[in-house]
Each structure stands twice: as C-alpha cells, then as structure tokens.
Amino acid sequence: MHPRLLKTFLAVARTRNVTRAAVEVNLAQSSVSDQIQALEAELGASLFTRSRRGLELTPAGEALKPYAEELLSLADDARAAIDATRSATVGRLAIGALETIASARLAGWLADFHAVHPDIDIKLKIAGSGDLLRRLGDGEIDVAFCFDRSGASESDERFARRVVAAEPLVLIAPPGENRTEVDLAELAEKRFVATETGCVYRAMVDRAFAEAGLGESPVDHGAVD
Incomplete structure (x- = not known):
C-alpha cells in the first residue's frame, strides 16, 4: 500500500466527500476516485459506501483506518530520522x-x-x-x-594527541658562530635573547637545557615578546 493512497483514503474518510478530499490532498477529483479504486482493488474490498451524509466507511474501511494512520506516522518518523542523519554534520x-x-x-x-x-x-x-x-x-x-617536542612531556590522558606538522627551532648566531651542530654546554656559557617566560618557545629552550643537566637556560631575562 503506497503512502500516497493511504493519505488520500484518510482524507476521504475525514471529509466524507471526494471534492473536499481532493482540495485537502491537492488532487483532481478524478485522481482521488482513481486512487481509492486502486486501493480497493489492491485490498480486494470496498472501503466506502454512499449515504445521505456522504461517503461512509465500510467495515473494511474502518479496519484499515487505524493501520493507515499508523503507517503514515511511521513514514513521517522515518523521514525525520533520515533528516537527522543529514544534519549530523x-x-x-x-x-x-x-x-x-x-x-x-x-x-x-x-x-x-x-x-x-x-x-x-x-x-x-x-x-x-x-x-x-x-x-x-x-x-x-x-x-x-600547540607546539611540543616529541617525548618531552607525558601525555595527558584526557586528550588525544596527533602530530600534524613539524617546525624547526632555529638559533640565530653572530657571524662565524652559525654552525650546524651546536653543543648545549657551549651555549650555556653564552647569553642570548629569547621570548618571555610563558611562551612555548621559551619553555622548549628551558626544557632542553634542563634535560641536558645544565640547569636554567642562559636566556637574557630581558627577553623580548
């Protein structure tokens, strides 16, 4: 039973009139009559009889009515469920x-x-x-x-972590001292400027010196922001 036929059937049952039902479901009167006949042929039973008050449901029509209402309600629920999946994103x-x-x-x-x-x-x-x-x-x-150095800190179990990119940390040195390999112990004897305390870059520099057993980094405390 197609939902369209059931909807037309219920419209005729409510209005007891093909003309008024046609207006309700936005169909021509002939289309309403054709749909009722198609539904009756499918079920093998007459659904309406004529009386002075209009079209009356037959026992078969009375039996079909609650099922038609339930089927259409389920169809609406199904559409709502599908719409919910579409709007999930x-x-x-x-x-x-x-x-x-x-x-x-x-x-x-x-x-x-x-x-x-x-x-x-x-x-x-x-x-x-x-x-x-x-x-x-x-x-x-x-x-x-955020920035972090792999393995430098324990993972917080509340968060899922993923490395999405890698960025080099570069030391800018005076002419003649810009070597590829730099020993932290040698750097510890020098003074240089880094970002202020609380910045992730400063924290990475301080942590590198601390992990090397060199104590605090020799960053100029007049650091730049």
Whole structure:
C-alpha cells in the first residue's frame, strides 16, 4: 500500500466527500476516485459506501483506518530520522591555536575543512599553550593546535594527541658562530635573547637545557615578546 493512497483514503474518510478530499490532498477529483479504486482493488474490498451524509466507511474501511494512520506516522518518523542523519554534520567547531600556527598554517587547513564541511560554523581562539590546554580541558574549545617536542612531556590522558606538522627551532648566531651542530654546554656559557617566560618557545629552550643537566637556560631575562 503506497503512502500516497493511504493519505488520500484518510482524507476521504475525514471529509466524507471526494471534492473536499481532493482540495485537502491537492488532487483532481478524478485522481482521488482513481486512487481509492486502486486501493480497493489492491485490498480486494470496498472501503466506502454512499449515504445521505456522504461517503461512509465500510467495515473494511474502518479496519484499515487505524493501520493507515499508523503507517503514515511511521513514514513521517522515518523521514525525520533520515533528516537527522543529514544534519549530523551541521554544528559548531571551536578551535584554539597559537598565534604563529594560526597565521602560518591554519588558513589552508581551515579552507580545506570548510570545503568538505560547509555547514559547520568555525570559531577560532588565539592563546598560549597553557591557556589552550586549560580551555580544551574545560570544554571551551574542541581542538587545540600547540607546539611540543616529541617525548618531552607525558601525555595527558584526557586528550588525544596527533602530530600534524613539524617546525624547526632555529638559533640565530653572530657571524662565524652559525654552525650546524651546536653543543648545549657551549651555549650555556653564552647569553642570548629569547621570548618571555610563558611562551612555548621559551619553555622548549628551558626544557632542553634542563634535560641536558645544565640547569636554567642562559636566556637574557630581558627577553623580548
């Protein structure tokens, strides 16, 4: 039984009139009559009889009516379920990133993501690594792009981590001292300028000296921002 036939059947049952039912289902009167006849032929039973009050349901019609209503209701539920799957990708994505990553990397990545998921609204937050991880833990953002050195820190079990790119950390030295291989012990005897405490680059430099057993890094405490 096609849902279209059941819908027409219920319209005739409600209005008791082919003309009014035709208006309700937006069909010609002849189409309504044809559909009722097709449904009766399929079921092998008459569904309506004529009376002074209009079309009346036969016992077969009375039996069909609740099933027709249930079938159409299930059809509506099925459509709603399918629509829900289509809209599953519609939503918001909150991204946090360091300023360097946002300016140098994210533009291309976000353009590619938007091309595949045009219905997702993207919100970007620029902050330091510590603030980004705090926001990620608090659920304020969905993903954070930070710098880290592989194996330099224990993984936080709350987060899934993935390396998406590698960036070299470069030391700029005076002429004649810009060698490819640099010994940290030798560097520890010199003074140089790095970003301020709290910056991820400064933290990576300080950690490298600490792991080498050289104590604090010899960074000029008048560091630049």
